[in-house]
Amino acid sequence: MELWHFISERWPTILSLTGEHVLLVLVAMVVAIILGVVLGVAVTYWEPGARAVLYLCQILMTVPSMAMFGILLPLLGIGYKTGVAALILYALLPVVRNTYTGIRAIDPAVLEAAKGMGLGEWSILRRIKLPLIIPVVMAGIRTATVMIVGIAAIAAFIGAGGLGELIFRGISRYNRQMILAGAIFISALAICFDLILKQLEYRYGIRS
Secondary structure, eight states, X not given: OHHHHHHHHTHHHHHHHHHHHHHHHHHHHXXXXXXXXXXHHHHTTOHHHHHHHHHHHHHHHHSOHHHHHHHHHHHHOSSHHHHHHHHHHHHHHHHHHHHHHHHHTSOHHHHHHHHHTTOXXXXXXXXXXXXXXXXXXXXXXXXXXXXXXXXXXXXXXGTOOSTHHHHHHHHHHTOHHHHHHHHHHHHHHXXXXXXXXXXXXXXXXXXX
């Protein structure tokens, strides 16, 4: 009852923070998808580069989120930009790895047949490779999105906004309802994003 009373009383604030959280995740994911797919495709043409890029992305994933924000603060300062940049770095690995793996898994005979039909490399990429890897890339996008919804909560610590502010305020004020409200809404957002992406997969016939 206390939790429900807190949520109903602070609903406008919670709604505003939820909007900030969603915006953080969406901006980071749009940039991460573009960068990740481009990088994933590019490294399929250069194997030494693939190992280096994938290894770097794996290293970025192992950096604790607080440390990542601390590293970026001197470069980008306190606020929204630093939060988005950190989330992009964390989201890159699943997208890059799945793009690279998906293209490498395409049957070479299919690509040879396309070349035999006179298609150039750009046409093969646009008409064959990219359509075939959509299910694999979507799986990476779902993984990355759900993951950074949680990490975005910590971005509130450096002034990026979002639902993490409820948790940090709750900790500083020893307010359990505030902490629970933040945690519940962040979990609900992660579930919503996952369900939305899953529905998109079913609607457009994408199967991972």
